[in-house]
Amino acid sequence: MSKPLLQVRNLTTRFGDGLGAITAVNNISFNVDVGETLAIVGESGSGKSVTALSIMQLLPDPPGRIMAGEIVFDGTDLAKLKEEEMRTIRGNQISMIFQEPMTSLNPSLTIGLQIAEPINLHKKLPWQKAYDKAEELLNRVRMPDARSRLSAHPYQFSGGMRQRIMIAMALACQPRLIIADEPTTALDVTVQAQVLELLKELTRETGTALILITHDLGVVARYADRVCVMYGGKIIETASALDLYARPMHPYTRGLMASIPRLDEPAGRRLVPIKGQPPNLSQLPVGCSFNPRCSEVVDRCRHDTPELMKFDDKHLHACWVAPHV
């Protein structure tokens, strides 16, 4: 197997310092292969977005800081790069799509400028050519009447259209990796599917790797190759999407699966919610963070923190109870 495009090793990101410090991402490791789609799944506050911002080196600093770990992208540790060096990677090699299409575009600039901007910056193309490229990109995200839309402003578009513009912007410099942070959470369900379908198709065409951050397991099943499930700042299970659906190991993952409705099961089954509240990151429970909510908790879970253990080569989980090698 060839070298992964992105290797995150023992990443720890903390907000604030002293007693009030919160470890949003706690010693996580994962890989993204060239052209692969990796989904990072978890509830709010599980550390998904902070992981994304850590990779992009876009944490609001202060208060957020990468405390430890490396983020090796194509042989370079991004965590060690100077800000100016990182700028040549952002928007160029790695680009990002954000959750809020309504506020993520600059209201006072034309979308043509906003899409052409990274092309002009990174590919050193003159503005006129960059605009031509922007038109091409708008066509690719199936924006009707792309030429004339270049001079339109964001308020003239719906949420779904704006997210298409964001995708066009992310694709502008043919990056090797796109990080999409809940790209469809703010959209209507029907539009969600269109946008994700488009994103998937375009990344497949261009061979771009995709990190898809979501809380929606339905999205994961359809669009991801591999999945990392995060809980309380840690990855608690990782497997291929198929495998994870077939054999969820960690009680949390199984809880998530049980709490989503499915069409292919007998009518009348009750959805089972996960008991309790998501953990408070400043006061994580001792041992496994999930232990207060876990239905299968054993004594060891309350004092011994599990790290990722192998079930098989590709399927890892952090649970003392679930079967492992």
Next chain:
Amino acid sequence: MQGYIIRRVLALIPTLIFASLIVFIAIRLMPGNVIDLMLSQNDLSAAKQSREQLEAALGLDTPIYIQYFKWISALLFEGSLGKSLWTNTPVMEEILYRLPITFELGMLALIASLIVGIPIGVYAAVKQDTVGDYILRSFSILALAVPGFWVGTLVMVFPAIWWGWSPPVKFVPASEHLWSNFLQLLIPALILGTAFSAITMRLTRTLMLEVMRQDYVRTAKAKGLSTTTIVMRHALRNALIPVITLVGLQAGALIGGAVILEQIFVIPGMGLLLLEAVNSRDYPTITGVFFVFGVAIVFINLLVDLSYGFLDPKVRSR
């Protein structure tokens, strides 16, 4: 947009009528009327005439609404603001001579304060909570706290004591020597603009901080843009809209400040004219000056509203 401009200009008419009414009536309510003043000055021609004759000669014997009606019809049909009660010269002529001077002073003050205030505000926001930010913020408080007439007096007095130099007091019109005129107005303009630059700086800083937290700034960062490009291209434009509003709101304060500074620096502008007119209760001149100030403020605010169109695409499309 064209329809919008026309509607806005039409809406100015009742505002101006109302403003002229207030001005016309209010100055006639001032204690000490012009007749008393003329008689008490022992003017020969005034002493010989009886009080009624003097009032009749000045046109002050009719009821106030008739006076107003005469005044406004003269303004509408002849473009006249009446004649000075003392010198009998047309008020309009006097104002047209002095208005450009005050306008120049006000514009210089405005431009200077924006040139100083906006970049410093942006700098303080980008370098939030650094030593530079603190120094600039403290300095802006100082600039806000110091009244213009006090600084003006200091500038007149102290250089004269220390170096035997004081700002020139003989006014040079721009038509005579542009550069000396500019230099002469620059000092009062800078003093006039000080407080406004401090307000501009603080507002710009606050707005920039707000804008820099927006999602679209994060998007711009994620594109790999440099801080300079983000500030200049993405943030400043959005932060400036309220600053422009402030310019409109401060127009009145600038004019008020100009009145005082013209007095200190002996600049023959509208302010000095107004002051002399108020002291001599020269009603037509006072009314004329105030009315022109009113028109100026109303139009400045109209321009401000129209300028949103250049900054905010949503306004443009309306």
